[in-house]
Each structure stands twice: as structure tokens, then as C-alpha cells.
Amino acid sequence: MPCGGQGRCGRCAVVVQDGTGVRRRSTLRLTSDDLAAGYALACQTVVEGDAVVTIPPQEKIERRLVTDKTATKVTLPFIYDPAQHQPMRLFPVELDSPDMADQTDDWSRLRRVMATTYDVSDLTADLPTLRRLGIVLREHNWAVTAVVEMDTWDQPDGSHRLVDLLPPGNTQHLWGAALDIGTTTVSLYLVDLLTGEVVTKAAEYNGQIKRGEDVISRIIFANSNKSSGKNGGLGELQSLVVGTINELLERATRRAKISSSEIYKMTVAGNSTMIHLVLGLPPSSIRLEPFVTTINHPPPVPASELGINIHPQANVDCLPGVASYVGADISAGVIGSQMCDSSSLTLFLDIGTNGEMVLGDCDWLISCACSAGPAFEGAGVRDGMRATIGAIEEVWINSETYEPNFRVIPSPKLESQGLPTPPRGLCGSGLISLLSEMFINGVIDKGGHLNFDLGSPHIRQGEHGPEYIVAWGDQTEHSGDIVITNVDIDNLIRAKAAIYAGFAVLAQSVGVELSMVERVLVGGSFGQYINIEKAVQIGLLPDLPWEKFHFLGNTALQGALLALLNREYRQHVSEAAQMITYLELSADNTFYDAFTSALFLPHTDVTQFPSVAEVLADRGGQSVR
């Protein structure tokens, strides 16, 4: 948890249903209503006897970025032709019924028709399909619809696998699913493979969150004996994410009015840890030097082996990653963002807990991952929170009074009653916005130190050192002030410095200047809410004209969709994963130098940020050199 067990962040609040066995040492961050409802801070509570404790479903209630939308129109970079692009095919087949003159076995009979009618030779089938074969053929009087997987990435010359047999005439729909398993959020597209249409989408918090917020804590949990489940920490994490996936499938198929067993293929993007966990592969080597995965390009796995509720024989195709910290989310993102479709020098970013980035054009790609930490996700910051209801998502500071003004992610309920939503904390975009405004208006200097000379009541010496008050307690939900402390500011500067240093090292390693970048493609849901101007002003993003930035949303999910629909794009993802050169920053002194240089606002070398220098000059504020 962000505060490290000091009772300050309130993120570990749990409900003690039978409170007789526990003693609360501190109730800071809990309201009297919370206490009445049984809440306790887990880190501050001593268990002295029997107690029943529940992890509250807060996250579900407060969802915002995690949105479910019906039938978002998704644009494909090709005109979809299932016969040409789609490895899953439906074939209506009519067999001659056997008689005493032709006692050919059922399977050979079906194979014969598939070969003569459709030129589909060497058809194979799994045992569960063969177990149904005789019954289905006879039930439907030897006329059926065959669901065939024509090829997979590891058998590009054709696998011709019979996945299912349907009653005759079942040729109207063929379903697939594209999935992105984020550390925080799992997102799904339900796709009609005959039309290429995304029929519905669904998203949900990754059920693994309760066992750790970031990949590192999940890896530690996977390897620990803290799980009460019989399959240990790894088994529990595998079950948790599969639980989330099945919930999404249930929701999506209910909306589309189909059965989840009608889904015959799934492609999966995600970082390397998420892919390891969903496959039940031990992730421990990802965390330990030299940071190696078990497998970057897993084979297709039948859904039944993972417990995913689609057709049991459907292949779950986990897309290939590049390295431990540049996973399938990035290789899928590169394809989803169409980064390679142009010869322009392009920078692709996916900023979350880690900042992963790829620089290149259609001929070469180089990538790295920066351990930015979870500051921009609201963790590691005193009043940080996720981008849910009550989060301050944008801040403006009056350049004369230093009074802040802000916008809060509204509660739909309060909004419908015409009431404002009281703020609860600061989310990532709010923090970027706040940091930028403080810097541009001179509330902090380029080193991030608060300027007490301004005499503003918003700048004070707090319990934990200097801090700036963003919202007074009389405005806030929990009646406490919402502040940003010098420690928070340091954390944010370190995070942005790590990311910018990544850009710098990538560019330097291939001998280009960041100013030569022609396009910046920003993936990930976080990217969608960033204010470019402010992100540039703090030195998080390179100082390029705004029109060069493109916010693409969930590029990993888009990549998974393209790989689901089109075998050529599936191949492109493999090629991208092969082609991307991975730069290991922890082994690189250049990175450390670049990081140190970036530990200022916007940077030690302000010539790299000409637009920011101009703004500062205009405001006549502090010297920036």
C-alpha cells in the first residue's frame, strides 16, 4: 500500500464484521460513519481474538475508467474478409450415411468430405470433439456445420483442427474474443468473426488486485505461501484473473444473447507477468536479475486447460512479448497503434506502473521499460488515488493568489441531483496538472521545493514536512485537507524523470534527437486523460508540437483484436516481438545519467523544452537556467 503501513493512505481499509477480537491502534483516515460501518485500517489493527474480516468491494462501486460500453465502433486498418483473413471457419458438410457397402468410420467419412468438398486435408480433432462426433452426426442425419481452425501461429501451414460440430445451418455467427489483461484492468471485446464487428466490450478490475497492486507484489505473492488456496499463491492468482475473465465473458455474452461456449477463439495481450499468471507459469524469474521470462511466446492453449469459459477446445492465444518488462501488451500495442505502417520516426508509449516505450519506424524498433513506480496511478502519493469518483483530475492555480481551482470526477448520482462531488484525492492526470501549475506559477522551483516566500496560506509546514493544500477539509469528502507534500513532489519528479530518461536513452542509443520524432502514439487508458501541455511542462513528455501526439486508448486490446481477426496481423505481432530490440536500462549507465539530468522541472537542460522556456519567460517567473 502507498503509505507502507503507516496508517496514512487509508487504502487498506477493511470491514471487521465481528469486532470483538480486534483493537484499532489508529483510525486516521476513517470517518465516524466508516467506524460505525465496522471499517478498520488493516495496517493499524491488531487481531487479538476471533474476527471475521471482509475486503470491501469499493473499487467496483467507484468505477470510472473501467467502463463497459455496448458496441463501440472499432475501426480496422483493413477491409475484413473472413475467407482470406480468419483462421476460424464454418463449413456446412453433408456426409453420405454409412451402409453395409461403405463401413468407413465416422471420422474418416468426415475427413473425406472436408477434403473433397473444401480441400481441407489432414483434419485433426481433440478427444472431446471425437467423443461427440458419432452422436452429433447421427442426431443431425449426417448434415452438420464444422467449426475448423485452419491454422495457428505455430502451424502457419495449416493445422486444420475440428473444434466443434454444430447442427446444420448454424452459419450465421462465429464468435471470438480479444482480451487485454492489465495489472489493474482486464478488458474484453466480443467479436463476430464473420463480420469483424466488435459487438460488445466489457472491462473490470483485475481480481488479482486484492493480492497486490503492481506486478512485483503479485510475483512475490505467487511465490509465497500466503495463499490459503490449495494451489498456492500462483494458483490463486491464476484463478483470480480467470474469474475476472469469466465474469467479463458472462457479461458480454449475456448482452449479445449468446452462450460463451460459442466463442471459438481468444487472443490475449498483457504484460509478461499477467501472461505468466493467466497461464499458471511461475513468474519469479521476471523479478530477479537477470529478469528473464519462462517463455515470451507461449503456444496456443485450449481454454479448458486454463478454466476460461469459452468453448473448451477453443485455443487461447497469448500474444508474444519481447522481454520481462516489455510484454505482449507492447508488441500488440505496436501493431494496434499501427506504428509500423509508416516510415515516420515514431515513439510509442504505454504509461502505467511502468513506462514502456518503443522508438522506431517500419524498419527498426527499440524498446525499454522504466520503473516509474505507481505515482501516476495515484499510489506512493499521500492523497493519491485511482481515477475514480471523487478524484481531482485537473488543477488550475491562480498566478497571483496561488489559489487552486480543480475539477473532480463526478458521481453520476450527485451530478443528476445537481450537486457537486466532494473531492477525495488526486488521480494521475490531476497530479500532472497540479505539478505543472505549481511549477509554472512558481509555487515550486525547478527542484520541486515549495516557495514559502509567496506567503500563500496554501503553502505550509505540515505534519510530514512542507506541503501545498489543494482542497481544504470543509470541501472534501473525508473532511481532511487534500495536500501534496514535498515527498510526493519528489516521488512524482522521480517518476517523470525515469520515463523521460527512457526516451532519452532510446534516442541516444540509435543516434537520433527526440526533437526528430515525427509521431508520439500514446496507448493505455491513462494516456487518454493526460493534458499534453502540462505533461510537457513537467518534462514527462518530450517537447514536441501537440499535433504530433496521438492518444489511441487501449492499443494492446486493439492489437489483440487485429490478431484475432487477421492471421497476417497475428503474424505482424510475432514479427514485432521478434524485431523489437530490448534495451535493459538497469544495466545501462547512460540511463542513470539521463535520469539524474531529468530530476528537474522540466529538465536540467531546458533547451530540450523550448516551449516551456517560453511560457516561463512570458510569466516572468523564476529563472529557468
Add this chain to the structure above:
Amino acid sequence: MPCGGQGRCGRCAVVVQDGTGVRRRSTLRLTSDDLAAGYALACQTVVEGDAVVTIPPQEKIERRLVTDKTATKVTLPFIYDPAQHQPMRLFPVELDSPDMADQTDDWSRLRRVMATTYDVSDLTADLPTLRRLGIVLREHNWAVTAVVEMDTWDQPDGSHRLVDLLPPGNTQHLWGAALDIGTTTVSLYLVDLLTGEVVTKAAEYNGQIKRGEDVISRIIFANSNKSSGKNGGLGELQSLVVGTINELLERATRRAKISSSEIYKMTVAGNSTMIHLVLGLPPSSIRLEPFVTTINHPPPVPASELGINIHPQANVDCLPGVASYVGADISAGVIGSQMCDSSSLTLFLDIGTNGEMVLGDCDWLISCACSAGPAFEGAGVRDGMRATIGAIEEVWINSETYEPNFRVIPSPKLESQGLPTPPRGLCGSGLISLLSEMFINGVIDKGGHLNFDLGSPHIRQGEHGPEYIVAWGDQTEHSGDIVITNVDIDNLIRAKAAIYAGFAVLAQSVGVELSMVERVLVGGSFGQYINIEKAVQIGLLPDLPWEKFHFLGNTALQGALLALLNREYRQHVSEAAQMITYLELSADNTFYDAFTSALFLPHTDVTQFPSVAEVLADRGGQSVR
């Protein structure tokens, strides 16, 4: 059951543990000791209230043909060279450990070494193997032994599948198992795949027997709702045979002092129904016209999918069959008997419940199956029994007194005390012997009718018509006479006629005479105990010189062994299954004519049995023309 529920055969005896709820209508065939022990004839007992009923494990106690022997020397028709013949291979591999300069994932690292060191390219692995990969590599400091399946019959150009990773130095043994699933008996060879040696063998009654003795009753049970198990009759039969297989594995591996998870491959022979049942494929179409299987050549299936306790990723390779009633036992038997290794015109037989036979040479093969019924297995005959302790296995009749003399399969316990074993009934070889002796000595005529003119006390009018007393009640275990009735004789003649008609139709269909047959290869455990002379005298086997008959024992198991050891022989089994022309007798009038002609002793056309004609002439017995 043989008597069809008339309370006469005693085969349905069960133990009623709490007898208050049942009423015994007849206790014929039960001794007072049996009654005291709670035995009841299931077919003659009415359940009138609660009762606990147990199927007694008699068969296990009375085992004889089902023998377990340690390390029988099995001869191979080739000099075994694992590097050339064996698709399962052990590779010692040493990997460079990863470092910051080479962060290649574990799997690619292993593949790289396998490709460069052993030219094993495109290695694949199943998910459970990948799940152990990282841990095993690190535990053994990057030196391991890879267990690789180089190819399978359906991927002859190479599958290169990593089946397991062992600690370094584990290169002394590599285990496989060859299995024959008979309707009655399941037999197993445990084989060292590095030397080709059969290290131990084990055999056991097929656990499915309690759900029916022959394939037809098993098929009916599979499709019925009589099973109390949640997976229905089919699931129960699948579990029962897998239970037997696992028992054999447990026994064999205990003797060899290995773990069953060290077995990396299994080949399986068996008739089509047994193969369907072990795979869990519904067998109902095998029984119903036009008698079609679901699949004649099943794909290799991981042991874990079947519940067979060898290495979970080991392939279980069920050998290919020809048709519903000419299964993998026959195609394996053709290879196991080396029928095709010679250009001699050869007849291969496997006589059990069905008489299956193949005629041909190295260029062509034609087969058929005759529904002989279970008479030669001791069923369908009043005093018939299996070839276990107490069975009369050979009979001699005095040509002047018509007094019988016989040999009984001894009880080892009684034998060790110097005591004779009292007879309990007649097994197949005893019945053949008895029928022949009765015929040659004129006790019956060529139509099988008892000759009352002889005035022998052994020939009498019994309760169920004319009968010949083989053993008086004062000699027998159950104190009742052991007899053969006219009905029994008719059944036996019909059975032998069906088999001989099969030979005749096969020969006729390809335009050869049976007398032209150069070799008769007899497979199956039944064959081992047949007296050729007597089998020829009743017209069961064609009248050929004795030296042309070769009794080969379990040719199906031998075929499974060859297929296990040598990929070329595995291919030969497939080729045999493809090459064998199946003649469906039930659609053939020629068969009916041949059958009718064979309903005499030895045959309507005695010129086909010159040696028998000679014996009859010598004895001066009845006219045979």
C-alpha cells in the same frame, strides 16, 4: 449370463450381506456352504426390501490364464537401436545461464541448445511442462536431461515435443509400456526403451467384466442409464478399464522399482470396442447396422486426459483398427505375428468371443470376423467355465467303454498337498477335446446327436434333453454331474462352423483353397491351449499338417510392443490397418452357405478333412460320407 437367467449356470452368484430383504426362488448350483456364506443367484432372487449385495471377487481368486510373470524374454524381429528406431529420446543439455547481456527467455534458450547441439528444431512443449521449466532449469543450474518425443504416427516428419525435464545425468532409463486391452484380460509389458527389454509383464481381468462379459453387453451398458456413476455407463466402463490399467502399472512399476510417472509412452492394442471405451468414445454404432466405429485410427492422447497413471504428458497411442469387429488387436496381431514378413500364403487367427481372422501374404490381406459366440470361452454351455482352477481342459474317451478320462487345471494349494483338484466344469480346450473324442469314438454322429445305442451309462436323457456325463457328482467340487447336453453340442458346432465358414469365405473371396495355406498363425491366449489335432477333427481348424500351425500367444501385445519400440513397426501397423480388406460377413450370402455346410462334424464335405476321414476309417467307426 450363459443360461439367460434360468438359474442354471450359477455365473450370477452374488453375496447378500443383509439377507432380510431378499427371497431366493432357486438355489440350484449353490452349495450349503455357499448359502451359509450368503450367496444367492441374482437371476433367481427377488428383492423385497433393503439389501446390501456384493459382487464377489471370485475371478481374481481363480486366475490361471491371467498370469503375471517377471521378465519373460521377448524376442524382437530386429536388432534394437534406440537412436534409429525409438521416437522417445533422452538428451543431456547444458544451457548458458542468462545474464544481463543475454536475457533470452528460458524456453527459447532451451530450444536454441536443442537446435544447435542435437539439430532438434521447432521443439514444442505442453503447458504443464512449461509450468515446470523455469524451476527445473534453475534447480539444476541450467543442466538437465530433456525427454523428447521426436515424432508420432500422425506427425512422422517430426513433432519434437518436450515431454519432461529431468535432473542432469538421468540417462540410464527411459520407460514405455505396451498394452493389450482384451475384453476379458488386460495385459501389459513394461519396457526399457533404451535397451528394448521387456522388464516385467502383468495381466489382470478387465475390470469392465462386472458390467458384461462380451463386447455387445458392454456396448449396451455404455449406452444405458444403469450406471450409478455420474458419467453414465460409458464413463463407468472407461473408469473401470483405466482402473485395471493403473493396477497393472502399479504392479509392474513396483516390481521394476520405478515410478509410473517415469513411463513416457504407451501403445495400446485392443478390439474396436475396447479402444472406444478406454478413450471414452461412445461405442453404440459398433453394435448397430451398418456397424461403423467413430474412429479407426485415434490420435495420440495425453495420458492425463484418460486418467492413466503414467507421465501426464506421455502420449497414449491407441493402435489403428480395420473395422468394428476387426480392431487394433488384429492389425497389431498381424504385425506382432510377422505375418507380412513372408510371401507365404498365411492365415492368422485370433479366436475369442469372436473369431477374427486374416488371410494373405506380404502383398494383400483380407479379414473377417465371425460371431462365434462365447461357447469356446465356456459360456453358452451348461457346464462351461473359463480356463481357471477346476476346469477340465482335456478329455479322452475310451473307444470301447465310452468312459471319459480327463485332466483338470489344478489348484496350486491342493497340488502342493498331493491332492487332486475336483473338476468344476469344462473350459474351451476341454470342450474341443470332448467334442472331438465323442465324435471320433462314435458317441455322437456327424450331426452331433448322441448315440443311445451304445448303452453307455454316460449317455442319458437328462432334465434338459440328451446328455453325456463327463464327471459324476461324487468327483466334482459342487457334487453335481458335469455333463454336455445336446444343446451344448449344437452351440459348439455352430461356433466352430462360424469360424470355419470364415476361413472358407476368405479363401473363396480371393480364389484360393484353404489347403494352399502355407502357415496358420494362431494368436490369443486361447490358441495356446488348443490341441490342433482335436480342433481339426471337429472342423474348427482347417485340415493342414500340424507343422504349419504356429501358436504365438498374445500377438496383439507383441504388436503393441513392436510399435512401442520401433517407429517403422508402428508405421507397419498403420499400413496393415489400411491394407487389410474387411469382408462384412453379415452382408454375404456366401457366408451363410459356408456356415450351413460346416454345421457337421467335421464338415459336410469331408474331402476338406482328409486326415479326419483317415482316422474315422481306421477306427472303423461310423460312415463319414
